[in-house]
Amino acid sequence: MANNSGRRIYNFVETKKAAKPKDVKTNLNLNKETNLGSGEYDDVYKEHNSRYRKWRGIPDINRLENYVLQYIIGQDEQVRQIITAIYRAIKFKSIKTNILVIGSSGTGKTETIKQIAKRLNMPYTIEDANQYTQEGYYGADVQDMIYNLLNNANQDIKLAQQGIIVIDEIDKKVSRDDQDISGTKVLKSLLKIVEGTILKISSLADPFDEAMVMDYDTKNNIVIFLGAFPGLEKIREKRLNKNPLGFSAAHEKVENKQKRYLKSDLVEYGMPEEFVGRIDTIVEMNKLTKQDLALILKKSKLSIFRKYQAELRKMGITLSYSGKLFEAIAEESLALDTGARELSSTVNYIFENIIYDILSDPNKYKLCTLDLDIVHDNTKYKLS
């Protein structure tokens, strides 16, 4: 029976017997993230998940905000919106919170959530929507997410039920074709966690023991969808041209709200209405400008440039460079449309020869001077 959830889970266990080895528990879909070139993440991740987490109370909202802004640059309003939605979920348990974050590659969607979850000491899991297909295992995918979360919560079901489920690349699942089994139907199966329902979860210790099936309540899980939604802007533009608003100051506010993405834009984009209807916060990330990228290099705790600088300092080497270097790196990195992602490859390029020289003769140098041209030619430096 389709609505007999206990039986469905049992079926799921049966059908997936072969495909469900123990390591499913550690399958965290992090393949994309580990390629970042930003070592910080791995460390954060290990630290976050290896410790047993206890609910130790959460910091004041503005403290958390200030903390996140040490990492995330150029998204102040967005960070505040996300934090507020998360705090609302934590403090007002009766309100289910589902957040959609829209933004192009490398604008800080994933990183913002990671930093928040890390500071709040909350279990979280980042799932890649691309891996979720129908494949005849109806409902199984949602269960996988819960397993991952449970694992990150050290099997503490109470803790996991308060955790964050991040579903990345959700836009890839949007399809105008109702029969599309890997698209729309997957979105609809996600309604289970979006709505807040009791799922029957079979025990990880013994998935075949029906007596061990647990109730898992998704009511307090904070669900955050991420996606780039290429083309969505066009839909908004069309809408704004159709309803020209705001000739007077009195209309200003209305206009601002209209300028945000509306649920109707998402429906027009192809998202099922019942899915969109359950999203309560839509956040649109800023596109990062050259100045933002330069500021990331200069100030962010994620700055790969600062990491190189710190490593060289440990070896007794001071780095000397023009204040314009950050802008030059930013400009070079802006050429590709991958936001802050490209910064690490540009900076890695800059330090390639330098690292080789230093490691060839570790105690020889005290000063490393970078020429502005090093951005294009990584032989333009002096070691002394």
Ligand SMILES: Nc1ncnc2c1ncn2[C@@H]1O[C@H](COP(=O)(O)OP(=O)(O)OP(=O)(O)O)[C@@H](O)[C@H]1O
């Ligand atoms: N606003 C930002 N401030 C500081 N660093 C940033 C920002 N955005 C991105 N970064 C850097 O770029 C890396 C990649 O960012 P992130 O993973 O958040 O991208 P994303 O928006 O999720 O993009 P994608 O759609 O490609 O997954 C981060 O680990 C971080 O080092």
Ligand SMILES: [Mg+2]
């Ligand atoms: Mg991402």
